[in-house]
Amino acid sequence: MQMLILDFEGCHSKGIREIGAVFTQGIKITKIKELSVDNVGTCRKTLSQILVSSPELFVSHNIQIEKNLLKKYLPYPPIIKDKDSHEWGPWLDTIKLYKTLYPDLKKYELSSLKDIFIKDEIEILSTKYCTKGKGKHHNALYDAMCTYLLVKRLYSKIDLNRFIQ
Secondary structure (H helix, E strand, C coil), X not given: CEEEEEEEEEECCCEEEEEEEEEEECCEEXXXXXXXXXXXXXXXHHHHHHHCCCCCEEEECCHHHHHHHHHHHCCCCCCECCECCCCCCCEEEHHHHHHHHCCCCCCCXXXXXXXXXXXXXXXXXXXXXXXXXXXXXXXXXXXXXXXXXXXXXXXXXXXXXXXXX
């Protein structure tokens, strides 16, 4: 299964300023992109280039944010896998996943889950791929890699299909 783990930095009113994307085949990373955008045209073009691969599954931490920003810039997706769709997706939300599997945790923010489950792994991955000074939360590629690692740790242990929205 081709997955696109996606994280945006920005907001609905001011737009996307940074995109982090981790592309996988199964759980193996095939490509990583860290992109800064400075205007609507650049953002649309960049997102179109990222989405040309037509991932089978989108993955984010708190998918509603990424879904809304994606729809703002690319509101009419192409036909995906012979299926007429007016939504980007399907999606896997790591907040929903971890809330369901670990209901006794006090916090489900990405930084909290990172500290509990993937602290050592993200240090290695961010050192290898993040631009200097961006290996921390609220940087799109770092957050996308954290989300990737949260999915990776469960990939062979549970049936992720039951969490797909």
